[in-house]
Amino acid sequence: MKRLNSTFLTSLVAISASASDVSTSTTYSTVTPTTTLRRPYCKMTQDKDNGTTNGTTDTLAKNIKQANEILKTSNIVCFDVDSTIIQEEGIDELADFCGKGAEVAALTKEAMSGGMTFQEALKKRLDIIKPSQKQIREFIKNHPSTISPNVQELFRQLRANNTEIYLISGGFDCLIEPVATALQIPLSNLFANKLYFHFNGSYAGFDTQQVTSRSGGKGEAIKFIRQKFQQFNNNESAIITMIGDGATDLEASPPADYFIGYGGNVVREEVRHRANYYLTNFNQIQL
Ligand SMILES: *[C@@H]1O[C@H](CO)[C@@H](O)[C@H](O)[C@H]1NC(C)=O
Numbered sequence: 001m002k003r004l005n006s007t008f009l010t011s012l013v014a015i016s017a018s019a020s021d022v023s024t025s026t027t028y029s030t031v032t033p034t035t036t037l038r039r040p041y042c043k044m045t046q047d048k049d050n051g052t053t054n055g056t057t058d059t060l061a062k063n064i065k066q067a068n069e070i071l072k073t074s075n076i077v078c079f080d081v082d083s084t085i086i087q088e089e090g091i092d093e094l095a096d097f098c099g100k101g102a103e104v105a106a107l108t109k110e111a112m113s114g115g116m117t118f119q120e121a122l123k124k125r126l127d128i129i130k131p132s133q134k135q136i137r138e139f140i141k142n143h144p145s146t147i148s149p150n151v152q153e154l155f156r157q158l159r160a161n162n163t164e165i166y167l168i169s170g171g172f173d174c175l176i177e178p179v180a181t182a183l184q185i186p187l188s189n190l191f192a193n194k195l196y197f198h199f200n201g202s203y204a205g206f207d208t209q210q211v212t213s214r215s216g217g218k219g220e221a222i223k224f225i226r227q228k229f230q231q232f233n234n235n236e237s238a239i240i241t242m243i244g245d246g247a248t249d250l251e252a253s254p255p256a257d258y259f260i261g262y263g264g265n266v267v268r269e270e271v272r273h274r275a276n277y278y279l280t281n282f283n284q285i286q287l
């Protein structure tokens with residue numbers, strides 16, 4: 001770990017000590033003291049709408065049977081978080097909460113029309129929101145994430161099949177940690193962006209070294225996960241599947257062996273069109 005210069009150390013506090021230690025040199029995840037939000041604020045949907053999708057959304061699904069086979073043979077399944085594992089888009093909700101919803105929405109639109117890197121877009125949005133540590137705490141308390149239906153049951157089945165589960169998100173670890181905790185995902189299996197705060201709690205930027213802060217970052221995370229698996233399994237190569245609603249999830253395959261689209265919260269037509277496999281409800285998987 002590269003040494004951080006001490007003035008930097010005294011001016012910044014990482015909000016969480018989660019261990020998505022991707023970059024080998026300059027992650028600041030071990031910066032102390034850390035303020036950790038360990039409250040399990042998270043709404044669990046009852047996994048009860050089993051098999052009861054009414055056909056409207058089912059018609060959007062693609063190759064469910066093959067998706068089941070893929071998940072059966074995968075050693076590792078990586079999930080996107082916002083609009084996949086949870087029903088919300090964290091950054092939009094946070095922007096709303098901080099009274100910057102419209103401004104951020106306009107910028108997101110601009111970013112999507114091109115001419116901005118992922119990291120530039122992230123920086124600009126955060127510079128608008130400038131969330132303080134206190135706002136983050138209140139946001140988590142007042143707007144707990146809602147876990148998508150049947151996620152817990154799917155995770156149970158994957159674990160029973162000896163499959164490792166990772167969460168890979170372009171969102172913020174402080175918002176995702178309660179979700180990971182509720183779903184019993186160790187923080188070492190979470191890749192997400194890290195916010196920094198000054199000691200007085202005001203926003204101080206984000207960790208630009210996290211792979212998830214860059215274009216193609218989810219793919220980089222998957223390469224790292226693959227290496228780690230190989231290292232611990234006598235060079236055996238892993239079969240890795242990425243599941244998510246967005247273009248960044250689709251673009252993570254390759255290096256992921258497979259991509260399965262998920263449209264249970266929002267259907268992004270471009271993603272659905274390009275995906276070979278598409279689910280609209282996690283209960284479509286029965287391993
Ligand atoms: C769905 O779950 C409910 C209880 O949660 C159960 O009574 C019902 O039989 C299940 N239906 C199907 C089709 O599995």
Ligand SMILES: *[C@@H]1O[C@H](CO)[C@@H](O)[C@H](O)[C@H]1NC(C)=O
Pocket residue numbers: 054055056
């Ligand atoms: C099916 O679900 C959709 C979306 O929830 C709803 O708009 C529609 O009315 C439902 N159709 C039937 C036949 O229940």
Ligand SMILES: *[C@@H]1O[C@H](CO)[C@@H](O)[C@H](O)[C@H]1NC(C)=O
Pocket residue numbers: 072073074075161162163
């Ligand atoms: C999951 O179970 C299937 C059989 O049901 C087996 O072929 C496959 O190897 C298992 N996957 C893992 C990663 O253990």
Ligand SMILES: *[C@@H]1O[C@H](CO)[C@@H](O)[C@H](O)[C@H]1NC(C)=O
Pocket residue numbers: 198199200201202
């Ligand atoms: C918090 O500290 C930073 C850095 O020292 C400073 O720029 C900022 O004005 C302070 N904010 C408040 C609300 O005191």
Ligand SMILES: *[C@@H]1O[C@H](CO)[C@@H](O)[C@H](O)[C@H]1NC(C)=O
Pocket residue numbers: 234235
């Ligand atoms: C794994 O592969 C590397 C490079 O090809 C080799 O040096 C090493 O001996 C292999 N380890 C095992 C356990 O096979």
